Amino acid sequence: MPIKCSNCSKEYPDQAIFCGTCGIKLNKSLRFSETNQQDKASPNTKPDVKKQSDNKKFTKFTTLAVITGLTTLLSIILASTLPFKVGSTAAGNPDNIHIPHLASIITWITGFCFLIALATIRIKENQKMLSILTLLTIFVLGSCFGNCLIVNGKDGSYQRYAQEKENSKPVSDNKTKEKENSKPVSDNKTKEKENSKPVSDNKTKEIPKTIALIISQIISDKKINSQKFLLQSYEEKTWGSTALGCPKNGMMYAQVETDGYSLTVSNDGKTEKYHSDKSGNYINCTEIKESNLKSDFETGMGFLINQNYDKAIESFKKYIESNPDDINGYIKISEAYHESDQQNEAFKYINKALEITPSNQNAIALKNNIQVKRLSNQINQEKIKNRYLEIGTQHFRERNFQKAIESIKKHIELNPNDIHGYMTIAVAFQELGNYEEAFKNFNLALNIDPDFIPAYLEKGLTYYEIEEYDEAIKTFHKILELEPKNTVAIGLIEKIKNQQKEFSDTSPSLAKHLTNIGAIMYGAYWCPYCSQQKNLFGTDFIHINYVECDPKGTNPNPNLCKSKNITAYPTWEINGKMHQGVHSIEQLTTLSGYTNKQ
Incomplete structure (x- = not known):
């Protein structure tokens, strides 16, 4: 009796051991007639093994196909919509990330895995599944090819040519944007925030081309980490000379107006100023000012050592003007004034030094020296003043009135409010018969003290001497206004009136x-x-x-x-x-x- 294969139901002679189609071992206990009768008797008692296997394979391939299709669709969306790249505006930056490239890689990997699965799974007997997988394969390959075209369109030769053409436009074509960027930082906080990003995060189109070139040149020249170099703000400037607003000590510059920019940057947390022209030439203003400060101080020290105190004071003043919080500048200028015997100025600057650092021992020691010198000068000045007065008085006693006047005039130069000096000079002129100068000095004495009775008395006697009796009487009456019982004034007035009566007769x-x-x-x-x-x-x-x-x-x-x-x-x-x-x-x-x- 023929034997029937339990898998494919193909009949074999009784001597057969394996199924020629399925390759499985034949069960001799299952005869054709028995199997046929069993199938007819109870068709639902035994499952269809082949059908179940086909269903499982179909489910697996369907799942794989759906995942592959979704992944491919996602890659196309990414390639079409996301930006060209994210990274620095600097040309040739290796940190640039190209989103379309990632999408292409995802698509190709998915398609490659799917093709491997298609080649390794046996689907010869299921034409429906084969057809579906073949269509999916074509779809994946087509998607990959389309993705490549999109990537080439965004990052290919055509895009690069367009970008180069846009970058090659003159700076003058972008004047409106440059003017907007040159506004003061305080007037546009949003711009300041954008300009304060790391240079690598700024787009070339957001700042003038010249500034972008300057920033790149600074980073290259000084070997600065671009991520720590921040452009905080910039504005257009017209410099008065080729010094670009930061002349260096000892240098000569052409006095011509030069258009350019003023840049404020943060270099690893430190704020720096750069000035430039529109040709890309730049200078570090911060470094130049620091160098000038150092130069002014060193120049002042040189003059101080060589005892050229006026030049030393001039240099230290420049240093203090630019660096008002440095105690050393105040100490050295005070020392220059002290050595040139200008103790009042020295005292003023040493006090400013001690306001900055009250415990500075050098400043304290210098202040003590200045105070000693000031006291010594005051004593000497008093001696000089008294000396001229003593000499003038001695000449007056010797009736050498001209020399007396010369010496006491020197005394008055040192003591401009000494009323007795003017009185002595007035009497000396009176003795010389120069009444005009005598009256002039009497009046100068009265300007100092309008109630000084001796000046009125001497003035009245001078009028009496030259026989101007009316003026003499008026002057003596001034004394009586201040001192009504002054017997000298009363007696002189009576004497003059008696003389006038005698003359009238x-x-x-x-x-x-x-x-x-x-x-x-x-x-x-x-x-x-x-x-x-x-x-x-x-x-x-x-x-x-x-x-x-x-x-x-x-x-x-x-x-x-x-x-x-x-x-x-x-x-x-x-x-x-x-x-x-x-x-x-x-x-x-x-x-x-x-x-x-x-």
Whole structure:
């Protein structure tokens, strides 16, 4: 009886051991008729093994196909939508990450794994599954090819050419954006925040091309880590010379306006300033200023050592102006003032040094030296002042009035408010007959102390000496206003009034006698001695024949004065003879031959 294969139901002769189709061992206990009868009797008692195996294979391949399709779709979306790359704007940065490349790798790996699975799984008997997997394979390969085209479009030669063409545009084509970026940082906080990103995170299109080149050049020249070099802000500038706003000590620069930029950067946490022109040339302003400070200090030290104190002070002042918190600058400039014997300035700067560091021993020691020198100078100045006064007083006692005046004037230069100095000079001029200078110094003394009675007394006596009695009386009355019972002033006023009464009894007859004999008095309206001469006659001077010699006076006759060769005022012409100077009543009586005196 033929034997039936339990797997593929193919019948074999009774002698067969294995199934030629499935390769499984035949069960001889299952005869064709028995198996047929058993199948017919109870068709649901034994499962279809082949059908179950096909279902399991189909489920596995379906799952794999769905995963492959989704992965492929994801890779296409990534390649089409995500940015070209993320990384530094600097050309050739190896840290750039290309998102489409990752998507391509994912797609190719998935497709490759799927093809391996397709080649290793036996699906010869299931045409439906084979057809599905073949279509999926074509889909995966097509997706990979499409992904490559997308990547090439974003990162290929065409894109690079377009980017190079855009970057090759002149900076002038981007003026609007540069102007926007050149606004002060405080006016645009958003821009400041963007510009403060690491240079590697900024896009070239966000800053002018020149600045991008300068930043790259700085990083290259100084071998700086680009991740620690931050561009905080920048603005357009017009520099007054090729020094770009930061001249270096001892250098000469062309005085031409230069357009450029001012950059503020953070280099590993330290803020630095860079200035540039628009050709890409740059300077580190921070380093130059530090170098200049060092140069000013060293220059000042050189002058100080060589005892050129004025130049040393000038250099240290420049250093202090740029570095106001450095105690060394104040100590050294104080030392320069101290050595040049300008102790007040030295004291001022050493106090500023001690305000910065009160415990600095060098500053404390220098301050002590300055104080000692100041005290010594004050003592010497007092000695010098007293010395001039002593010398002047000695000359005055010796009646050497001119030398007395010279010495006491030096004393007054050192003591401008010494009222006694002015009084001594005034009396010395009085003794020399220079009444104009005498009155001038009396008034200077009274300017210092308007209530100084001795000055009024000496001034009044001088008026009395030159016989200006009215002015003398006025001056003595000033004393009585300050001291009503001053007996000296009262006595002088009475004496002057008695003399005036005596002259008034004599002067009318004398004045008429002088006119009768043709006597003439020549004078000038501005002459004080002429006024003194007139006061001797009082109101009876109207009888005197008076000639005004100054063209600006009242009823002048300068030609007559010139013809008479008048050279001094007043000048009396009596009996054909000329008599210069002020003459008393007694003198005029004698010169005129007046004999009827009562």
